[in-house]
Amino acid sequence: xxxxxxxxxxxxxxxxxxxxxxxxxxxxxxxxxxxxxxxxxxxxxxxxxxxxxxxxxxxxxxxxxxxxxxxxxxxxxxxxxxxxxxxxxxxxxxxxxxxxxxxxxxxxxxxxxxxxxxxxxxxxxxxxxxxxxxxxxxxxxxxxxxxxxxxxxxxxxxxxxxxxxxxxxxxxxxxxxxxxxxxxxxxxxxxxxxxxxxxxxxxxxxxxxxxxxxxxxxxxxxxxxxxxxxxxxxxxxxxxxxxxxxxxxxxxxxxxxxxxxxxxxxxxxxxxxxxxxxxxxxxxxxxxxxxxxxxxxxxxxxxxxxxxxxxxxxxxxxxxxxxxxxxxxxxxxx
Amino acid sequence: xxxxxxxxxxxxxxxxxxxxxxxxxxxxxxxxxxxxxxxxxxxxxxxxxxxxxxxxxxxxxxxxxxxxxxxxxxxxxxxxxxxxxxxxxxxxxxxxxxxxxxxxxxxxxxxxxxxxxxxxxxxxxxxxxxxxxxxxxxxxxxxxxxxxxxxxxxxxxxxxxxxxxxxxxxxxxxxxxxxxxxxxxxxxxxxxxxxxxxxxxxxxxxxxxxxxxxxxxxxxxxxxxxxxxxxxxxxxxxxxxxxxxxxxxxxxxxxxxxxxxxxxxxxxxxxxxxxxxxxxxxxxxxxxxxxxxxxxxxxxxxxxxxxxxxxxxxxxxxxxxxxxxxxxxxxxxxxxxxxxxxxxxxxxxxxxxxxxxxxxxxxxxxxxxxxxxxxxxxxxxxxxxxxxxxxxxxxxxxxxxxxxxxxxxxxxxxxxxxxxxxxxxxxxxxxxxxxxxxxxxxxxxxxxxxxxxxxxxxxxxxxxxxxxxxxxxxxxxxxxxxxxxxxxxxxxxxxxxxxxxxxxxxx
Numbered sequence: 001x002x003x004x005x006x007x008x009x010x011x012x013x014x015x016x017x018x019x020x021x022x023x024x025x026x027x028x029x030x031x032x033x034x035x036x037x038x039x040x041x042x043x044x045x046x047x048x049x050x051x052x053x054x055x056x057x058x059x060x061x062x063x064x065x066x067x068x069x070x071x072x073x074x075x076x077x078x079x080x081x082x083x084x085x086x087x088x089x090x091x092x093x094x095x096x097x098x099x100x101x102x103x104x105x106x107x108x109x110x111x112x113x114x115x116x117x118x119x120x121x122x123x124x125x126x127x128x129x130x131x132x133x134x135x136x137x138x139x140x141x142x143x144x145x146x147x148x149x150x151x152x153x154x155x156x157x158x159x160x161x162x163x164x165x166x167x168x169x170x171x172x173x174x175x176x177x178x179x180x181x182x183x184x185x186x187x188x189x190x191x192x193x194x195x196x197x198x199x200x201x202x203x204x205x206x207x208x209x210x211x212x213x214x215x216x217x218x219x220x221x222x223x224x225x226x227x228x229x230x231x232x233x234x235x236x237x238x239x240x241x242x243x244x245x246x247x248x249x250x251x252x253x254x255x256x257x258x259x260x261x262x263x264x265x266x267x268x269x270x271x272x273x274x275x276x277x278x279x280x281x282x283x284x285x286x287x288x289x290x291x292x293x294x295x296x297x298x299x300x301x302x303x304x305x306x307x308x309x310x311x312x313x314x315x316x317x318x319x320x321x322x323x324x325x326x327x328x329x330x331x332x333x334x
Numbered sequence: 335x336x337x338x339x340x341x342x343x344x345x346x347x348x349x350x351x352x353x354x355x356x357x358x359x360x361x362x363x364x365x366x367x368x369x370x371x372x373x374x375x376x377x378x379x380x381x382x383x384x385x386x387x388x389x390x391x392x393x394x395x396x397x398x399x400x401x402x403x404x405x406x407x408x409x410x411x412x413x414x415x416x417x418x419x420x421x422x423x424x425x426x427x428x429x430x431x432x433x434x435x436x437x438x439x440x441x442x443x444x445x446x447x448x449x450x451x452x453x454x455x456x457x458x459x460x461x462x463x464x465x466x467x468x469x470x471x472x473x474x475x476x477x478x479x480x481x482x483x484x485x486x487x488x489x490x491x492x493x494x495x496x497x498x499x500x501x502x503x504x505x506x507x508x509x510x511x512x513x514x515x516x517x518x519x520x521x522x523x524x525x526x527x528x529x530x531x532x533x534x535x536x537x538x539x540x541x542x543x544x545x546x547x548x549x550x551x552x553x554x555x556x557x558x559x560x561x562x563x564x565x566x567x568x569x570x571x572x573x574x575x576x577x578x579x580x581x582x583x584x585x586x587x588x589x590x591x592x593x594x595x596x597x598x599x600x601x602x603x604x605x606x607x608x609x610x611x612x613x614x615x616x617x618x619x620x621x622x623x624x625x626x627x628x629x630x631x632x633x634x635x636x637x638x639x640x641x642x643x644x645x646x647x648x649x650x651x652x653x654x655x656x657x658x659x660x661x662x663x664x665x666x667x668x669x670x671x672x673x674x675x676x677x678x679x680x681x682x683x684x685x686x687x688x689x690x691x692x693x694x695x696x697x698x699x700x701x702x703x704x705x706x707x708x709x710x711x712x713x714x715x716x717x718x719x720x721x722x723x724x725x726x727x728x729x730x731x732x733x734x735x736x737x738x739x740x741x742x743x744x745x746x747x748x749x750x751x752x753x754x755x756x757x758x759x760x761x762x763x764x765x766x767x768x769x770x771x772x773x774x775x776x777x778x779x780x781x782x783x784x785x786x787x788x789x790x791x792x793x794x795x796x797x798x799x800x801x802x803x804x805x806x807x808x809x810x811x812x813x814x815x816x817x818x819x820x821x822x823x824x825x826x827x828x829x830x831x832x833x834x835x836x837x838x839x840x841x
């Protein structure tokens with residue numbers, strides 16, 4: 001029957017153009033991996049790759065949170081400063097010795113950090129939604145506030161963990177591994193799985209996409225736009241806190257330069273991953289892939305002599321622009 | 335009428351991929367005539383217009399201007415040859431002034447700076463020649479829709495032109511404004527310019543056109559003198575069958591049970607002291623000019639705008655703070671702005687369908703996608719949503735199908751009261767008929783329906799009772815014999831009966 005043939009051919013066409021944008025970041029990553037191998041055979045070694053993935057953890061985890069904020073049509077520039085602030089307060093809390101016993105102390109400190117992160121996100125969320133201020137402006141403001149508070153708490157220097165046995169206990173969270181897989185990589189996977197579940201399978205995720213797609217339609221459909229937006233900022237705060245949990249054992253300190261320019265890298269990862277900056281499209285796994293791409297590019301630059309590694313920032317900047325161009329051309333083809 | 339046509343289309347074909355949207359179109363447009371093109375949505379009107387104005391190029395066939403074969407490579411080329419298009423959507427920068435908009439992209443200059451004085455004077459002249467007296471230094475965002483339309487027309491007419499194409503210019507105008515616009519078009523014709531006029535409103539076509547061309551399914555059905563055709567003939571030619579019975583039979587049920595009552599209800603800035611009631615099983619109309627506050631009143635009722643005053647549902651005092659609360663109380667509101675407030679154009683049909691009633695489609699924290707897909711299949715059948723594929727985006731549907739999807743979306747909430755704002759705006763006559771039938775069915779099944787519409791025949795055709803609003807107030811209630819156009823126009827405009835009769839005749 002002619003009708004059946006039409007359906008078949010059209011389904012095939014739709015399969016192609018829908019998936020192209022979602023697949024693009026993974027294709028880019030594969031190309032980079034191949035390129036890296038050609039430039040320096042050591043690159044593809046399992047140790048190097050695990051190392052690269054481990055180092056992408058902070059940005060990947062934060063960027064997963066940013067995927068929610070951006071999909072809902074928001075923006076958070078404060079994540080870098082927030083990381084420093086959460087790390088600083090967490091270390092101060094641990095140094096205060098408020099809880100008896102190292103393990104109990106560590107657990108409480110982790111909960112404390114998550115709480116601080118959530119509160120920072122709540123502050124961003126309520127100021128943008130209830131205050132009706134552009135998220136760009138709000139988070140530009142809180143970016144300065146969080147950074148200054150960290151420097152103030154550190155009295156201009158750095159905040160370091162004092163108790164050596166607590167440091168030793170905490171160390172495996174960054175340096176340890178489970179069945180050969182470094183803990184930070186496992187954290188990325190767990191965070192991304194939860195995030196993907198939230199965004200793709202729950203009504204909250206559907207509401208996030210609806211709000212980012214068209215705020216008015218969402219409101220007229222009985223969705224509380226303010227509540228959804230605020231929740232995305234809280235999720236962002238929680239993701240920042242989780243990234244900090246992995247970050248603190250690495251150096252055991254927070255400094256005024258902790259998290260510097262992380263917001264740019266997180267937004268870059270989100271955009272490379274195929275999430276639309278204007279909202280309405282969210283790709284969790286694309287975001288993770290984007291964060292890995294950023295780290296892989298840096299790694300290739302270190303391992304090769306093609307471009308000075310001082311130019312990493314410039315290359316990452318170029319990548320976000322190229323990613324946007326590719327997204328644009330793919331969306332035109334639809 | 336001159337013998338050699340100004341613009342002629344010679345067996346035009348246009349295909350998008352394998353789909354042929356226009357077949358073998360032969361058309362002649364002469365100077366000094368108003369030539370109307372009518373047809374249902376999807377008949378190919380807008381494609382034809384885009385071919386004539388250079389926005390698209392024909393797959394086969396050719397165009398000739400004054401007997402000379404031309405290929406229009408783009409809208410700029412078409413403008414150079416004197417063909418200008420007045421778009422249906424308002425394409426103006428809301429933050430610029432009238433003069434700045436009219437001269438946008440072709441600013442008058444004096445040395446290196448723009449010559450504001452000359453442009454303001456030019457804009458004032460352009461507006462005056464359209465019979466409008468709008469201060470050229472006013473910001474466009476503060477003008478009414480009708481005034482913006484005039485600015486847009488003035489902008490189009492600024493280039494030397496032989497043919498002006500109007501794409502549904504009256505779609506969002508009130509009868510009085512429509513009347514004024516038709517006069518403007520008369521003026522343009524009187525200067526010996528050819529006018530191509532695309533519209534859904536057949537009475538208007540009858541009033542203004544010299545000749546009428548009917549398109550159906552991408553083919554030209556006929557071109558006739560407008561004098562030979564009555565609106566009902568035009569409708570028959572468009573649809574290809576008899577449509578004299580557009581409005582369904584609907585007998586008002588004698589139920590005195592009031593399901594919704596508003597007393598001294600105000601929406602600050604838009605509605606003052608409105609009182610009305612809605613009975614069970616009733617279709618209640620709200621008539622009035624655009625800007626009279628009808629939409630805002632209903633948005634106030636369902637909690638989309640802050641409001642004051644008393645609202646009673648089934649005799650109990652209620653107040654809704656947002657759309658969710660009114661939905662939970664069984665009241666849904668379908669916005670007049672389908673594209674901006676009704677549907678997520680960039681999302682697929684399924685997402686749109688279940689958006690307002692997502693709770694029904696979750697099991698624990700999970701969305702049940704299979705149930706959603708089943709609901710979509712159901713809606714497609716029940717509401718006759720015509721879609722090539724089920725994974726299409728809402729923005730890819732035609733206006734009529736978008737309205738059906740929006741209806742389906744809101745009906746998933748199993749409401750008791752349905753408020754529909756401009757149910758058939760921008761929708762072709764075949765789909766209109768379906769929507770009227772649907773509204774009548776709702777009322778027969780015991781639901782209560784409120785219809786806001788600027789099309790008076792529509793309100794009179796389907797409603798049991800009509801309230802008329804003027805300048806933020808509910809000024810009248812008309813029923814039975816008094817439910818006629820001149821009565822409603824009198825209340826809506828505050829005009830006298832003689833003036834109203836004139837407007838009603840031409841609208």
